[in-house]
Each structure stands twice: as structure tokens, then as C-alpha cells.
Amino acid sequence: ATLPDGATPLVHSDQGFQYQHASWRTLLDDAGLTQSMSRRANCLDNSMAENFFGHLKAELFHHNRFDTVEEFTAALDDYISWYNTTRISTTLEGLSPVEYRAQALAA
Numbered sequence: 001a002t003l004p005d006g007a008t009p010l011v012h013s014d015q016g017f018q019y020q021h022a023s024w025r026t027l028l029d030d031a032g033l034t035q036s037m038s039r040r041a042n043c044l045d046n047s048m049a050e051n052f053f054g055h056l057k058a059e060l061f062h063h064n065r066f067d068t069v070e071e072f073t074a075a076l077d078d079y080i081s082w083y084n085t086t087r088i089s090t091t092l093e094g095l096s097p098v099e100y101r102a103q104a105l106a107a
């Protein structure tokens with residue numbers, strides 16, 4: 001996937017030592033990425049991301065083998081598109097994330 005010109009990607013993590021290390025911060029700066037960290041000892045900051053990655057692991061990675069980076073990237077792009085536009089969620093009243101957001105914006 002390629003980001004559009006002018007995009008300002010954000011890399012979010014917990015406050016683990018490796019993410020506070022100068023070499024990691026330099027790597028992010030050199031790549032033009034902005035670092036974001038959870039608040040200390042607040043697991044709720046990452047709950048939505050943890051939920052998504054849990055589904056990603058169970059629904060895409062388990063029982064699949066990717067022989068090339070390109071094959072993995074294509075499968076990941078397809079999964080994210082499916083997750084956002086088609087996959088229903090009981091916590092979103094049986095709607096996909098895109099449908100739920102559209103409904104909320106229309107209200």
C-alpha cells in the first residue's frame with residue numbers, strides 16, 4: 001500500500017523500553033513518521049487496536065501461509081477492506097464499521 005502525498009502516518013505503541021529508545025525514535029524521524037504512545041498503565045488506550053489485531057490474527061494469519069511479501073500485503077489489504085466494509089460487528093449493532101459510521105454521521 002502507498003500513502004497519498006502529504007499523508008502524515010502515525011505509529012502508535014505502548015511505552016515499552018524499545019519504543020522509547022533513541023534508535024527507534026531516530027528511525028521514525030528519518031522515515032517521516034510521528035510517534036504516539038499510550039498513557040502509562042492505561043490499557044484502555046489500546047483496546048480498539050488490540051481488538052482489531054486479535055481479529056486479524058484469528059481470521060487472516062491462522063491457517064494461512066504467505067510465500068512472498070507481496071502475497072501477504074495483498075491479503076492484508078483485502079482483509080482490512082473486508083473488515084471495514086463487510087464484516088459485521090455485534091458491538092456495532094450488527095453493522096460493519098463503515099455502515100455504523102455512516103449511520104452515526106447521518107443522525
